[in-house]
Amino acid sequence: QSVLTQPPSASGTPGQRVTISCSGSSSNIGSNTVNWYQQLPGTAPKLLIYSNNQRPSGVPDRFSGSKSGTSASLAISGLQSEDEADYYCAAWDDSLNAHVVFGGGTKLTVL
Amino acid sequence: QVQLQESGPGLVKPSQTLSLTCTVSGGSISSGGYYWSWIRQHPGKGLEWIGYIYYSGSTYYNPSLKSRVTISVDTSKNQFSLKLSSVTAADTAVYYCARGLIGGVIQYWGQGTLVTVSS
Numbered sequence A: 001q002s003v004l005t006q007p008p009s010a011s012g013t014p015g016q017r018v019t020i021s022c023s024g025s026s027s028n029i030g031s032n033t034v035n036w037y038q039q040l041p042g043t044a045p046k047l048l049i050y051s052n053n054q055r056p057s058g059v060p061d062r063f064s065g066s067k068s069g070t071s072a073s074l075a076i077s078g079l080q081s082e083d084e085a086d087y088y089c090a091a092w093d094d095s096l097n098a099h100v101v102f103g104g105g106t107k108l109t110v111l
Numbered sequence B: 001q002v003q004l005q006e007s008g009p010g011l012v013k014p015s016q017t018l019s020l021t022c023t024v025s026g027g028s029i030s031s032g033g034y035y036w037s038w039i040r041q042h043p044g045k046g047l048e049w050i051g052y053i054y055y056s057g058s059t060y061y062n063p064s065l066k067s068r069v070t071i072s073v074d075t076s077k078n079q080f081s082l083k084l085s086s087v088t089a090a091d092t093a094v095y096y097c098a099r100g101l102i103g104g105v106i107q108y109w110g111q112g113t114l115v116t117v118s119s
Helices: none
Strands: A009-012 A018-023 A034-039 A046-049 A063-068 A071-076 A085-093 A099-102 A106-110 B003-007 B018-025 B035-041 B047-054 B059-061 B069-074 B079-084 B093-100 B106-109 B113-117
Touching (some): A046 A063, A046 B106, A071 A085, A085 B047, A099 B047, B035 B106, B047 B069, B047 B079
Parallel strands (some): A009 A106
Antiparallel strands (some): A034 A085, A063 A071, A085 A099, A085 A106, B018 B079, B035 B047, B069 B079, B093 B106
16 A cells, blocks of 8 residues: 555547646655656666656656645656556655655556 | 666565675766665566665665665675665565665666566
């Protein structure tokens, strides 16, 4: 059972806009920034969004992130076939033993 | 650009200690500012943060693994290591080493190495 809650799956057609949600609590998303990772099939995860809405160099501006309260969202506009991957949200958790927590991941299918 | 490479046994017997090393190239562990992390992924499952170490030796561990985990750093070799004791089949996973920032942002990942726990 992951600390952060994501839908297990999402889908869209090429060109569409899709969003993936991530729900947490006051000890993680509510008090810290959210990061998103993309894991293409058979590869290591890659940092996609950091500090809620910042894109590392090389990440297309089709990817955007937002946060409100104890929830966050990843939006992908102009969906492309190469976006088919697993997406994970993560945040620092300030509970008794501070540590990084991940969402369970969302498998995005491009129809 | 920094690159990370995991190495270690791919098969470990139950009750033994899993030991992995991550070799960093393209940057110095002792330059500061970064947190050297281990993350694992059970087959077909999501990501689980194991812990990280700063070059000075300060560590943070996942509370669910804390009693069995030790992460150490060897700045002379530009490496950091993971030891996980008393392993069971539940510790079978792909283990990734990574470089991150304070607060848990994981910037760069190794390719990962599969460790299977089996007799």
